[in-house]
Amino acid sequence: MIVFIWAEDLAxxxxxxxxxxxxxxxxxxxxxxxTENHTIVMGRKTFDSFPGLLKNRHHVILTTDAEFTNYYKDNDQITIFNSLTDLRKWLLNEQKTIYIIGGFSLFDALKDIPDRLEQTIIQNRFKADTKMAIIDYNRYKLINREDxxxxxxxxxNYSFLTYVKL
Known part of the structure; x- marks a missing residue:
């Protein structure tokens, strides 16, 4: 199961x-x-925004940065893909639950494959330079909302929303 998980503001x-x-x-x-005890998939910039490796999660990172790839090549908590095609193929063949956590480019490139969406909406507007990819919510059914x-x-104020693919 492929799950998108993200938080966004009202904009x-x-x-x-x-x-x-x-x-x-x-x-x-x-x-x-x-996400704990699951695999999380992200782009390198999203990974760079973390203070370090997230405990009890396997990190899958998409990057073309050879230095980054070389630095983490022996780390068993990280798997690196250097092409979107290879990452997509791997995702579609995996049987376990995998969380796609960002950023925009990854969400946008993979927006046709999630089985579930886990969205947090923060009831405010913030100064920002990155928006969420456009999701076709007509392909999903809202099954849970907590405000x-x-x-x-x-x-x-905030809300947690869960959608499943129709």
Whole structure:
């Protein structure tokens, strides 16, 4: 099963200067709960935005950077693909649940294959330079929506939405 997982604001923004434009601990906890003990797939820039390897997850990274590939070649927590074609072929043949976590280019290139969407909507607008790829929601059914109000730890109202492919 291929799952897209991401957070966006009311304008569809997902990033600013290689980082999330907001800090929402509840979304980070939600992301961890869903992706822990699974494989996460990302582009190199998304990987670079992390403080390090995420615990209890296998990282699959798409990059053409030979130096990056060489640096991580012996790390068993990372698999590197140097072409989108090879990554797509691998994804379509995998039997386990795999989470695609970004960024825009990867979401856009693979938008025809997810079986499930895990979307967080932050009920605010932020300064950003990256929007989410356009998803054809007509191909999916909303099966769960949870709405939350801001609190002492989370400065914004937010919602978790789960869609499955029709």
């Amino acid at each position: 569809g923004n997902i990033g600013n200067k290689g980082k999330l434009p907001w800090h929402l601990p509840a979304d980070l906890k939600h992301f961890k709960k869903l 939350f109000c801001k609190d002492t730890k989370n400065k914004y």
